[in-house]
Amino acid sequence: MTTGTSHSQSSRAVTLEHPGLESACEAIVDGLEREALVTVFGRCTVDYEGRASSTLEAGDRHVMLKPDGAVLVHTDEGQQPVNWQPPGCEHDAFCESDAEANAESADEPDGDVEPRRLVLESVRSTPEERLRVRFERVLQVSTFSGTDESDLSLSGTEEDLRQRILDEPDLLETGFTPLATERETSAGAVDVYGEDAAGRTVVVELKRRRVGPDAVGQLRRYVDALERDLHADADVRGILVAPSVTDRADRLLVDHGLEFVSLEPT
Amino acid sequence: MTTGTSHSQSSRAVTLEHPGLESACEAIVDGLEREALVTVFGRCTVDYEGRASSTLEAGDRHVMLKPDGAVLVHTDEGQQPVNWQPPGCEHDAFCESDAEANAESADEPDGDVEPRRLVLESVRSTPEERLRVRFERVLQVSTFSGTDESDLSLSGTEEDLRQRILDEPDLLETGFTPLATERETSAGAVDVYGEDAAGRTVVVELKRRRVGPDAVGQLRRYVDALERDLHADADVRGILVAPSVTDRADRLLVDHGLEFVSLEPT
DNA sequence: CGATTGATCTCGCCC
DNA sequence: GGGCGAGGTCAATCG
Structure with a gap:
């Protein structure tokens, strides 16, 4: 049915460039609900707690959330992600309006305050593990959906x-x-x-x-x-x-x- | 420059949505030259030859090219990439105008023919290895640059x-x-x-x-x-x-x- | 679930 | 560059 360039309906890529944390969050939540593959690039910190525990200070990284529950945090180096979570996690995305953090900005109104952080949290049990990515700035959010029926054919094993x-x-x-x-x-x-x-x-x-x-x-x-x-x-x-x-x-x-x-x- | 959160010059994310294969290729080549992290999402086949060898039929996948030479091909499942290449590779991106492939479309003019495939090739030696990703359709190309000075702090080792x-x-x-x-x-x-x-x-x-x-x-x-x-x-x-x-x-x-x-x- | 083992393992260290 | 072992290894298979 597809001659050359016609797009199958099931393949989609939606991108936000330089979104505010709120709209970034909405796009991510929407993508997760649609079982899409979601990527976020921006400046973030990363905390992990589970089989071991780790922290990573702020830096620009590429985060991938998969619909099967996997998470990958990649820097611009190395084949391996700097932080990750295996399939089986529940993803969550929300904005932190600084209410819980520090009350130093008491002069700010309580209304439409720009949130200070966008938080991605992926949790699983057996073993109990949690990965938390906190963005202070998001340069891009994308959601991808597509089809992949093929299995890898490998020889030399x-x-x-x-x-x-x-x-x-x-x-x-x-x-x-x-x-x-x-x-x-x-x-x-x-x-x-x-x-x-x-x-x-x-x-x-x-x-x-x-x-x-x-x-x-x-x-x-x-x-x-x-x-x-x-x-x-x-x-x-x-x-x-x-x-x-x-x-x-x-x-x-x-x-x-x-x-x-x-x-x-x- | 934008409201509130000022963007550091060194952080950038440039995205093309639904580009033609030619413009996708240009963006990728440009990104590689700028030592950016490049991602491509679209329908592709993958071939690997080296320590082992593998093939993967057409499907929608997310490909990441890192400036250190690493490649990752991810489907929407699993923590591990379905195909990859370790750091140390030379990346190459080019369009295949079907000239070398099959001569069945001999009726086509030789001029401004839309290329049939966008090819990403990453090669290294010791051991001699090659990963080749062939796109028939690209839904998104992005190039990311940023800074990440931090090292992971890990405990429980x-x-x-x-x-x-x-x-x-x-x-x-x-x-x-x-x-x-x-x-x-x-x-x-x-x-x-x-x-x-x-x-x-x-x-x-x-x-x-x-x-x-x-x-x-x-x-x-x-x-x-x-x-x-x-x-x-x-x-x-x-x-x-x-x-x-x-x-x-x-x-x-x-x-x-x-x-x-x-x-x-x- | 746990146990066992393969893997294009990757990665780091040291010779 | 090879040898050696750790790893939040992951992933598959089997009981």
């Missing part, structure tokens, strides 16, 4: 590496036979479980990229657990599969009689 | 937990004496190194939150390494300090003769 081995077990070792994936042990699920040409049990731990000591520890736990689980006292081989290993990890592998096979996901 | 123990070593155990932090061993640096009332060596691994099997593996590696490093064959005590442990982790602790002390950062 650990899952791809596993599939590669299941499709061609000889890549691991001639005569290897995979018997299960995600096989449960008392130490957790093993990536690939199988046996070698001689019929010995083999535990395979997969990593999509170069590994350090932690991955060896993981493999170690699975091998130990299986040797105990099988209570046959039969030796269990542990093979780490990854593109490469660090020196320290390699030493650990040798120390504990574990093996390494170099393989990449692609 | 592992560092706070360490300080708590150094300030009051008896919290760990009566008679404990810390001797070093980040003490190097052949397995890496130990969080806190010290000795107990009886003069035995103690290795402390700190975690700010409830821990699982991985943390036990870490502590294990440090204890093993120290016992070998000290080559005195003297037994080394390993103590995991965290708010709590999972069942599996607790079993591992017991199995390997390690100890646990419950402590929180705050």
